[in-house]
Amino acid sequence: MNRLALLAAFASVALCSAASAQSVGEKTGVNSVLGVAPTTADFVREAAISDMTEIAASKIGQERGNAAEKTFSAQMITDHTKTSTELKALVAGGVKATLPVGLDEASQKKIDKLKNAKAEDFSSDFDSMQVSAHKDAVSLFERYAKGGEDPKLKDWAGKTLPHLQHHLDMAQNLNKKK
Structure with a gap:
């Protein structure tokens, strides 16, 4: 007892x-x-941190990556900046959630690992991080699109999901190009 x-x-x-x-x-x-679908607050927090992490990692990818990683990184910066802007507009438009102002500890550790990776380890670290991050994002958006609480956010998650699935395919192909 x-x-x-x-x-x-x-x-x-x-x-x-x-x-x-x-x-x-x-x-x-x-x-x-x-x-299980995340709460609206969790979804907004996770989506925003995912975008911030992706943008930060891709900036490093543009500096340190091979040609394929640089091309991939440019696309990620463009696409994740767009989804960040859309998410901010949804929250400003009435979605009841708070946007984080910076990376959480786990995401910051991933960025630090990329920054500090030895040249010979960078591609392996970057590519595997991209696959993992996009698998997580696909799961998050899929779950919210199916069972989320806020109708506008749920619709946005559903419309964004195919782009994230495409990003996952692109990330998985980075490993194949070696």
Whole structure:
């Protein structure tokens, strides 16, 4: 009985502290595994951080990448700047969520890893990061498009999803061009 009470107390604290940032289900990846739609707040936060991370990584890719990575990076900067602008407009237009002002710790670590990668490791690190990031983005947008709370945001997620799926295909092809 003591263990159950302790577990319940821990869960309550975890949920309360996460409410101000990100839900436990989204943060741990449980929602993704179960195919559960993120809350509007989680979706906006994750989509915005995904865009910021993608833009930052692609700027590094333009500087340090091979020809294919430079071309890919230019496309990512253009496309993710566009989706960032669209998301900001949706939030300004009434979507009840707060946009993050910077990268979270995990995303910043990924960017730092790319910045500090040895020349011989850069392509491998960059390419695998792009595949992973776009798989996550496809999952996020797919889940919100199917079961999101806000109709305008849900529609936008559905319209954006094919572009992200194309980005994933492009990222997977970076590995094949070696």
